[in-house]
Structures are given as C-alpha cells and as structure tokens.
Amino acid sequence: MRWSTLYVPTLREDPADADAVSHRLLVRGGFVRQLMAGHYSLLPLAVRVRSKIMDIVREEMTAIGAQEFVLPALHPADIWQRSGRWEVMGEEMFRLRDRKGADLALGMTHEEVFTVLSQELRSYRDLPQMWYQFQTKFRDEARPKSGLLRVREFTMKDSYSFDAGTSGLDRAFELHRAAYERVFARLDLPAIAVQASSGSMGGSTSVEFMCPSDAGEDLVVRCPGCDYAANAEKAASALPSVVDGPELKAPEPFDTPDARTIEELARQHDVPAERQIKTLVYVVDDQPTLVLLRGDHSLVEQKLVDAAAAKVVRPATVEEIQAALGASPGSLGAVGVTELPVLADEALRDRVGMTTGANTDGVHLRGVSVARDITVRRWANLREVTAGEACLRCGTALDVVRTIEVGHIFKLGRRYTEALDVSVLGPDGERVVPVMGSYGIGVERALAAVVETHHDEKGIVWPVAIAPFEVAVVGLGTGDAKVTEAAETLYRGLLDERVDVVLDDRDERPGVKFRDVELVGVPYRVTVGSRGLANGTVEVTTRATGETRSVPVAEAVEHVRGLLAAV
Structure with a gap:
C-alpha cells in the first residue's frame, strides 16, 4: 500500500467534542468519522485494525470447535415476545414496522435467533454445538459518548453453546473463558475476568472481561491479596462492626422539621449515618416497594433488579410515594408497613437502636429494632462496595478501579430453549431441553480499549498483531532518485517477505511524515534518506520505545523480519 493513494485524513488538532483518549486519537489519526451521535464510519485504517481483531477472535473460536454463521440483524417481534424480552429491553431496542404492519426490531443480541435455528437439532447425538457470528448490533443508547466506547451501532462477536446437560454447559463456558483470555492476550489488552450480573440476559452465572481505564464506565472491585474480582453490580465485602444506638422498648417519634437528608439528620440531631435507615421507594414490576439501606450506603440498582428477579425497576415518583406512604421523601420509613414489600440490605440485619422516617412529614423514629419493628420480605446484598472495605475471602482491603467491558460470557441455562420450545431426543427416548451459553466480544470497543491502553503524547502505539501496518517505509526527499529507488526496493522486499508494509511516498516534509x-x-518505521544512503544505511525506529538504529541497506529487510518475529 502506498500512502499517496491511501485515505488517511489526519488532523493536527484534537476534535473539540472528544472526551476519551481513544476518541481523540482515532479521529485525529484518520481512523473514524462521526455520522451522528453513536454512529461512526470506519475509514480504511480502522477497517484494517478491525479485520485483524476479527481474525484473532475467529482463530480462537475455531480452535475450540465453534462454527461461524451470519444471521439477520432485523428480527420479528414474535421471538422476542416469546422469550419475554420484548418489554424488558425497553427503549434501548430499536423497533419498527414493515409495510404490512408487522412489528420488527434491530437486533441488540441474537439469543432468540440462534435458539430458533437450534429447533432443527433432533437428538442428543447432535450435541454439543457451538455457533458464532460477527454481526452488527443496535442499541438506542440514551447518551452515546467516548467515540467507539459507547455507541448505538457496533460489531459483536457473539457465540452460543447448546448442550444436553449442565456439565456440557460448564465445559463450553470454560472453553470460552480460556479462548477469551487468549484473545485479549493477543490483543495486548490487560483484561480482568470478574464476577458479574447477568442482567436482562438471564441465567445462573456470568463473567465479564474488564480492561482498566479512566475512560471506562464500569467499576470493578478487586482484591490485591487474592483472586477475587467482581463488577460493582455483583461485588460484596465485609464491613467493620458498628455500634448500635440505645435500644428502646418501642420506636419513639421525634420532630425533625428541617432534616430531610441523611446528612441533615446527622448534623442536627446527632444521629450518625451508620445508625440511620435510608428508605427508598422503587416501582418493581408495577409494585411499589420499599428498599432499605444503612444511611451511609448507596444502592446499586442492578443488585435490586437481581434480588427482586424483576423485569422493570424504576424509582417511584413523588406522587407515587405520597400515595403509598402518605409522606414526602426525607421522612420515609418501613416501621409498621405491611401492605408493601420491603427489601433490605444485609448490613441492616439484626441492627437495633436505629433511626428512620416515621412516614409523617418532619417526623422520625428512634430506637428502631429492625427484626422487631420492620417486616422484611427479602434480604439481599444491595449496597455499593467502596474501596478499603475488607475482602470476604482473605480480609485484604479492596481496590475499586474504573474499567471498560470488552467481553462477557453467560450461562443461560434453559431460559430461551424452553421459551422457544426447543427439545431433542435423549438417550432414554425422553425429550431433553438443551442448556445454552452466550458469549460476546465487542469488536470496535476492543479496538478503542487497545488505544486507551496503548498511546503516548505522539499518538497511538498499536500492538504489532493488530496495527493497520506493521512497518512504514518513509522516503525523505522524493526528488532524489536514489532515495526513491532504495525506498521502493525495501518496500518490495518487505512485501515479498509477507510483511504488512506501507510506503510513505508523499511529497511532504520529513516532519509531516514522521508525525x-x-x-x-505503525510499530516500525524504516527511514530512507540521502545522508544515510551515502553511508550505505537506513534508520529503523521502534514506535513503542523511540529507539532508532542504523542498519545496512542490504540487511534492513532481514532486520525488520527479526523485530517482527521477536514480538
């Protein structure tokens, strides 16, 4: 490839709307251009990187026995309705109707479609199966941002396993886990495997692969003393003991006309936050529900969704709160409430001498015993884990790091095969419902994550395996026939050795070409100039280190081959 004919619209200034490093550098480097919010055109350099990422993923999928499909991106509503996810996906799903009035959706994921294909499996002898594809997904993100990190249209490698029983699913899950670890190692991405919530996908177990980055939107809790790591939506920790307040025979009301927050109650009435009960009201599948936490703790909404096994969860409106409890936020509590379900965080179990709202504006109750005074329907881990809390496994202080999700694997069980009436004939002649797994990697997000973790003040530092070109041959002084001939000879020699090389043959200043x-x-640059040629040498520069070596012209191709082989 010659740079003079390659479309690489580089920019000298950062784009004004770029917040993440990858967004800034991919735009400046001529890799992507935004069409509208959340939708990006991939230009030739990005297409080359994307293809190399897909090749690596494809090789690892093939190595575990997975077979490649290509499925439609436009889906009939019926299969999503049968799985129960037509409503669950909410506003993130792009929906439309065809000219005949049929409801359709742009696929966010392909569990339903692959499950429909599995209906042609007849016998346990047809199992196990592992199927995968690379396909465009669509999600109507409310706030697309950070370039390719949060978009509304993207490519995903999604694979699905079908097995006769749970032992087969366990095997497929571990095969994918190992394959993903190899993929991210080959991409030079420092991905951490963490426990995660299954969310709208369902199933019993899921593991996310998270890449530490300041540009990430997910928090991971991990232990430096052992191998514990979990998404904040799943994480748990040990809390230090706290001192309860005075235990009373019954809750005692007291006036708090100007205390509507945890902090105001603590400051005005000397009630520490850890001795307060925070009462939140959520609508859980159309049912107003009280959610209780310690006053100094925050709710993780996904933990509530998981604990309640709910399809739709949202905060109640002020009007709904008034109708349910007869009071305004700031004076709410669960004492004596029996007509509404109450979910409580484990940190409140067996606490006494607590303070909470009285469901009368401007009034609180002190001396509350949780076990005696509150009817808790379900206990769960609902709170946010914070840095410094103790690991449940080894007691070491936990770290909390910001991360980018680059992969996610799920044990789905029989949710989709049962909903879509899939069964095979078992060895005893009885019908068996297969168990499924689902496994995804976001291709463009992985590309952006590589940039987030591989860059410097000059630009991107691609790993050799996925760089748009492995080597750039740069001729200085295009009017010099000897320079032009030497650069062309090196370029052709590298092509003959199957090196992915670009020849910068533009009539530009050396500084422009180098920048x-x-x-x-590009990982390696071979610079051909008249001064070096006079001494019979060219310069070979390593992008990652900035190291430059003078190499005899006749040895340059072999030298570059050696550098690439050593990676």
Whole structure:
C-alpha cells in the first residue's frame, strides 16, 4: 500500500467534542468519522485494525470447535415476545414496522435467533454445538459518548453453546473463558475476568472481561491479596462492626422539621449515618416497594433488579410515594408497613437502636429494632462496595478501579430453549431441553480499549498483531532518485517477505511524515534518506520505545523480519 493513494485524513488538532483518549486519537489519526451521535464510519485504517481483531477472535473460536454463521440483524417481534424480552429491553431496542404492519426490531443480541435455528437439532447425538457470528448490533443508547466506547451501532462477536446437560454447559463456558483470555492476550489488552450480573440476559452465572481505564464506565472491585474480582453490580465485602444506638422498648417519634437528608439528620440531631435507615421507594414490576439501606450506603440498582428477579425497576415518583406512604421523601420509613414489600440490605440485619422516617412529614423514629419493628420480605446484598472495605475471602482491603467491558460470557441455562420450545431426543427416548451459553466480544470497543491502553503524547502505539501496518517505509526527499529507488526496493522486499508494509511516498516534509506515522501508530518505521544512503544505511525506529538504529541497506529487510518475529 502506498500512502499517496491511501485515505488517511489526519488532523493536527484534537476534535473539540472528544472526551476519551481513544476518541481523540482515532479521529485525529484518520481512523473514524462521526455520522451522528453513536454512529461512526470506519475509514480504511480502522477497517484494517478491525479485520485483524476479527481474525484473532475467529482463530480462537475455531480452535475450540465453534462454527461461524451470519444471521439477520432485523428480527420479528414474535421471538422476542416469546422469550419475554420484548418489554424488558425497553427503549434501548430499536423497533419498527414493515409495510404490512408487522412489528420488527434491530437486533441488540441474537439469543432468540440462534435458539430458533437450534429447533432443527433432533437428538442428543447432535450435541454439543457451538455457533458464532460477527454481526452488527443496535442499541438506542440514551447518551452515546467516548467515540467507539459507547455507541448505538457496533460489531459483536457473539457465540452460543447448546448442550444436553449442565456439565456440557460448564465445559463450553470454560472453553470460552480460556479462548477469551487468549484473545485479549493477543490483543495486548490487560483484561480482568470478574464476577458479574447477568442482567436482562438471564441465567445462573456470568463473567465479564474488564480492561482498566479512566475512560471506562464500569467499576470493578478487586482484591490485591487474592483472586477475587467482581463488577460493582455483583461485588460484596465485609464491613467493620458498628455500634448500635440505645435500644428502646418501642420506636419513639421525634420532630425533625428541617432534616430531610441523611446528612441533615446527622448534623442536627446527632444521629450518625451508620445508625440511620435510608428508605427508598422503587416501582418493581408495577409494585411499589420499599428498599432499605444503612444511611451511609448507596444502592446499586442492578443488585435490586437481581434480588427482586424483576423485569422493570424504576424509582417511584413523588406522587407515587405520597400515595403509598402518605409522606414526602426525607421522612420515609418501613416501621409498621405491611401492605408493601420491603427489601433490605444485609448490613441492616439484626441492627437495633436505629433511626428512620416515621412516614409523617418532619417526623422520625428512634430506637428502631429492625427484626422487631420492620417486616422484611427479602434480604439481599444491595449496597455499593467502596474501596478499603475488607475482602470476604482473605480480609485484604479492596481496590475499586474504573474499567471498560470488552467481553462477557453467560450461562443461560434453559431460559430461551424452553421459551422457544426447543427439545431433542435423549438417550432414554425422553425429550431433553438443551442448556445454552452466550458469549460476546465487542469488536470496535476492543479496538478503542487497545488505544486507551496503548498511546503516548505522539499518538497511538498499536500492538504489532493488530496495527493497520506493521512497518512504514518513509522516503525523505522524493526528488532524489536514489532515495526513491532504495525506498521502493525495501518496500518490495518487505512485501515479498509477507510483511504488512506501507510506503510513505508523499511529497511532504520529513516532519509531516514522521508525525503521521507516529500518530497512526505503525510499530516500525524504516527511514530512507540521502545522508544515510551515502553511508550505505537506513534508520529503523521502534514506535513503542523511540529507539532508532542504523542498519545496512542490504540487511534492513532481514532486520525488520527479526523485530517482527521477536514480538
């Protein structure tokens, strides 16, 4: 490839709307251009990187015995309705109708469609199966941001396993876990495997692969003393003991006309936050529900969704709260409430001498015993884990790191096969419902995550395995026939050795050429100039380290081959 004919619209200034490093550098480097919020055109350099990422993923999928499909991106509503996810997906699903009035959706994921295909499996002898594809997914993100990290249209490698029983699912899950670890190692992505919530996917177990980055939107709790790691939506920790307040025979009301928050109650009435009960009101599948936490703790909504096994969860409106409890936020409590379900965080179990709202505006109750005075329907881990809390396994202080999700694997069980009436003939002649797993990698997000973790002040520093080109041959002084001939000879020699090489043959100043090669992140640069040729040498520069060596012209191709082989 010659740079003079390659479309690489590099920019000298950062785009004004770019917040993440990857967004800034991919736009500046001429990799992507935004069409509208959440939708990006991939330009030739990005297409080359994307293809190399897909090749790596494809190789690892093939290695575990998975077979590649290509399924439609436009889905009939019926299969999503049968699985129960037509409503659950809410506003994130793009929906439309065809000219005949049939309801359709742009696929967010493909569990339903692959399950429909599995209806042609006849016998346990047809199992196990592992199927995968690369396909465009659509999600109507409310706030697309950070370039390719949060978009509304993207490519996903999604794979699905079908097995006769849970032992087969366990095997497929571990095969995918190991394959993902190899994929991310080959991409040079420092991905951490963490426990995660299954969310709207359902199933019993899920593991996310999270890449530490300041640009990430997910928090991971991990222990430096052992191998514990979990998404904040799943994490648990040990809390230090706290001192209860005075235990009373019955809750005692007291006036708090100007205390509507945890902090105001603590400051005005000397009630520490850890001795308060925070009462939140949520609507859980159309049912107003009280959610209780310690006053100094925060709710993780996904934990509530999981604990309640709910399809739809949202905060109640002020009007709904008034109708349910007869009071305004700031004076709410669960003492004596029996007509509404109450979910409580485990940190409140067996606490006494607590303070909470009295369901009368401007009034609170002190001396509350949780076990005696509150009817808790379900106990669960609902609170947010914070840095410094103790690991449940080893007691070490936990870290909380910001991360980008680059992969997610699920044990789905029989949710989809049962909903879509899939069964096979078992060895005893009885019908068996297969168990499923689902496994995803976001291709463009992985590309952006690589940039987030591989860059410097000059631009991107691509790992060799996925760089748009492995080597750039840069000729300085295009009017010099000897330079032009030497650069062409090196370029052809590298092509003959199957090196992925670009020849920068533009009529540009050396500084422009060097800045562009550094910005787009080509791992090795071979510089051909008249001064070096006079001494019979060219310069070979390593992008990651900045190291430059003078190499005899006749040895340059072999030298570069050696550098690439050593990676």
